[in-house]
Amino acid sequence: MTTRVRFAPSPTGYLHIGGVRTALFNWLWARKTGGAFVLRIEDTDQERSTAESVRVILDSLSWLGLDWDEGPGKGGPFGPYTQMERLGLYKEWAERLVREGKAYRCYCTKEELEEQRALLKARDPKATFRYPRTCLKRTDQPDLPFVVRFKSPDAGSISYRDKVFGLVTTPNAAQQDFVLLRSDGVPLYNFGAVVDDIQMGITLVARGRDHMVNTPPQIMLYEAFDAKIPDFAHLPMMLAQSGEKLSKRHGAVSVGEYQAQGYSPRAVLNYLARFGWSHGDQEVFSLDELVAAFDWEHCNKSDGKFDAKKFLAINHEHLKTPRLTGEDEYVDRLLPFLAARGVPGLVRERVLHVLPLIRERATTFVDAADRLDFVFRDPPVVDPAAAAKFLGPASAPLLRELIEVLRGVELWTVQAIEARVQAWLEDKKLQIKDVAQPARVALTGRTASPGLYEVIEALGRDRAIARLTSPAASPTSP
RNA sequence: GGCCCCAUCGUCUAGCGGUUAGGACACCGGCCUCUCACGUCGGUAACACGGGUUCAAUUCCCGUUGGGGUCGCCA
DSSP states (O other): OOOEEEEOOOOSSSOBHHHHHHHHHHHHHHHHHTOEEEEOBOOOOTTTOOHHHHHHHHHHHHHHTOOOSBBTTTBOTTOOOBGGGOHHHHHHHHHHHHHTTSEEEEOOOHHHHHHHHHHHHHHOTTOOOOOOOTTTTOOOOOSSOOEEEEOOOSSSEEEEEETTTEEEEEEGGGOOOOEEEOTTSOBOHHHHHHHHHHHTTOOEEEEEGGGGGGHHHHHHHHHHTTOOOOEEEEEOOEEOTTSSBOOGGGSOOBHHHHHHTTOOHHHHHHHHHTSSBOOTTOOOOOHHHHHHHOOSTTBOOSOEEOOHHHHHHHHHHHHHOTTTSOHHHHHHHHHHHHHHTTOSSOOHHHHHHHHHHHTTTOSSHHHHHHHHHHHHSSSOOOOHHHHHHHSSGGGHHHHHHHHHHHHTOSSOSHHHHHHHHHHHHHHTTOOHHHHHHHHHHHHHSSSOOSOHHHHHHHHOHHHHHHHHHHHHHSOOOO
């Protein structure tokens, strides 16, 4: 049987980084096994679901490269892939359970139950409210709104062999007669997910550990439908450094934010893959390597804490390694960031030419754009503190001489420039460190930049000389 | 509180009875050096605790402690 896995987000906001990991592990498994990766939108919470959020999720997954074989915008043999478009199916399947005596109609109102719950909580705050089965023995069928409840067993237990946690056993007494269908006919999570997973032929359900508690009732449903129970794999939680659930107040948690911060999609996947899974000592992976190496055996059971520094380091690694990010792709991704900061005169060829200057330095595309800004912006943005420190009167004569040296360079290459400058320094009994910082500030506006000769070459003779000219002519007085 | 789950450096992790407990990020030094990086060399740093099992436990079992998940007509 071929593998069929799914990612089933609810469109109630941005795509959370933890959700991406769930999607990734499913995707990796599908790609590794040659199976199908199904995307299903679980929008049955009409209060919170939005079309905008669906769009964001689709965009984010596309950006990441987690392409789905079946799902929204793609279709497939088991569609539609949006739950609110499948209501007829849930109703039909719920009715079947009622007919078979495995579920029943419950006419208790939400308000009544909330009152009972509140009453219990008032008496014992830690007590667990369980539906008292008021409607279980009811034989009449009043013309009132009703929900459909599952008749869960009182005795026995459910066991399943989790792909990462091993054998998990839960007593059935822990379950209550949970609701399958709301009074408006919209399914609740456990029911909708199981009906869809059965109908869509899902063979393995991989999701966050926070869903582990849903597995026993879901297995009961598979049994009630006499359906084949899929494999389950639960992934440990991603927590904030504080140990709390990772949320907005711990920094960026949506993929969109990392995209905006200039992360490489594959670096995001790389970091996420190594969170809760390992492959010996290997830290850096291409997508192909990930697909080839991924397995459930090396998934970890314990929760982890998100480490923004390591994430950045992984991104840096991806940006500076040609094997992981090709030159063309780098420029494609970088260009929008340069444009966004209003860098003038952007020409793809020129960006390509100066890319080596910052390739090993930039940790994100935003950082890369910042480091390359001076190349394109004439005059460059000058840091006043840097100018005050290095462009004093003492440096003016040196810069004037440097201009002359540059005029004398014949072939405009890094090597030729360096050779001429070195010869001049030797002749004048000077050292490069005597001129490097003043020249750097004049050329780039900053005290930190790529190598001096590379910078000069990249600017071109005319622009380099122009930038050296004004501080050489009118030095700022101390 | 009930039910479920977890436990190796600060963090992500390797380890699947016998290791000087390894790697990565972070941190601290040295080297390289025109700045910033990169690179490189080295350093600090972990098996939660208590019982078993065993010739031998980080590794297997039990308990304690600690942490997390979940108890909705949310997903």
